[in-house]
Amino acid sequence: MSTSAVVMMVIILGANWGGFLALLWLALKKEASKRAG
């Protein structure tokens, strides 16, 4: 695999999957505080 392909894979998967998981974590936190409050 070329270096540029590896870099792009890390960026794209990181942005999409990382972004999705970060948002999911935030939603879990917000939901927990809604329930508590």
Place this chain on the structure above:
Amino acid sequence: MAGKDSFSSRWGMLLAVFGMAVGTGNIWRFPRIVAKNGGGAFLIPWLIFLFLWSVPLLITELSIGKKTRLGPYGSFAKLLGPRLGWMGGFVAFCTLAIMFYYAVVTGWTYKYVVASAVGALNSVSASQYWSHFSSSVAQPILFHAIAFLVSGAIVYRGVSGGIEKASRVLMPTLIVLLVVGAIRAVTLPGAVAGLNFLFHPEWRSLADHRVWLEALSQSAWSTGAGWGLVLTYAVYARENEDSVLNGFLTGFGDNSASLLAGLMIFPAVFALAPGLGLVPEKIVAETGPANTGMAFIWIPELFRQIPAGRVFLTAFFLALAIAATTSLMSMIELGVRILMDAGWVRRSAVVTLVMIGFLLGLPSAVDMGFFENQDWVWGLGLIVSGLFFAVIVIRYGPSRFRRDFVNVAGNDLPVGRWFDWTMAYVIPLLFVAMLGWWFYQSATSYDPSGWWNPFHRFSLGTCIVQWVVVVALLVVFNRRIVARTLSREEAS
């Protein structure tokens, strides 16, 4: 009003919304479009347009549905005034027109789940099998009917008891199937070539306007933004439900599913195609009739070569079938919501809609040319639908809309001024660019000599004529539909 039925939790609603967004397009269209448009470089504009088109529209739909508690027709009539209710009718019609032939596609996936599970695809070449199946009249109709019966039965049971319950089982299953498929594909000998093709950036392609327009179209069609489907599900959201974070989650979730599908398709094709003397790049970009080439012909051919290929092939078609079913459910629910807004009870609305949908889908089930024409006309219609949502925001006032609809109690993330600019300027601009480009394609590439002819499959003329007929009918019946919808809403 939505009545008492609603999603039991945020996660129930999100799974249903993911089910709506993740469809067959994520699994068979996304890899083809990536392959045709420069691999890794394409993924950059595709991600950019998630923020410039899809997410703002998803937030808009979620906010409107939650606030008005009405389907597209009632929402547009309430927010733009009764005289412009027909615009919501156009949004709904585009999605329902897609539903008619999408049930046909769903039926194909069911047929192939059965065929791969019983090993029927092993005894004959995949291309022969497809041509035998698609040229027969009875089988596509039978599976088209089954598709409507399955999704209709789920919607018949209501939102929490049907759509939410089914999504809670189907969506995790779909994700597991995609993950298992991706792991199997990337561990095949030679799979690295596929990963390289998927992610290697051809930077020159970024200078090509077609790559940007394909990326925009893919994002718009894949996320379901501007279809009225998210609005419909938001009608059943809890009172204090969030719109902004859920809008972002939907967009990122849909993109993530597409990438997972890409990680399954590209490595598998690049690892297995050379064994059959085939060129992987051509296979991934292969369209075939109604874009069926890769999924229904090449994947079965390729999967035959791996150990336990029948199991993986069945899993692949099961993933397609689940993705299609959850999307079809949301389309049926959109029609049902409109009928319920006009006073129908759910059960008769579902039965009527499923019967009408089945009948109007029949021409697409038996004639691929008709199918392709409808896909062309109403796929482009969705771009107009996206603009119509921007019209609501512009007419209401973007800042005022943000204050009254989006940044309200229960919202988890405040949305800033970027939303105003995107809805007021960027989306109308992207609408002009996207629709203008597809029409230009029709006139210069798809049908240069007959672009004006309404009876040609991919002509500009067929789009305009079909849209005008639908708009004219909606305008004629607008007063009656709006009166029924809003009078019931005011009474409740």
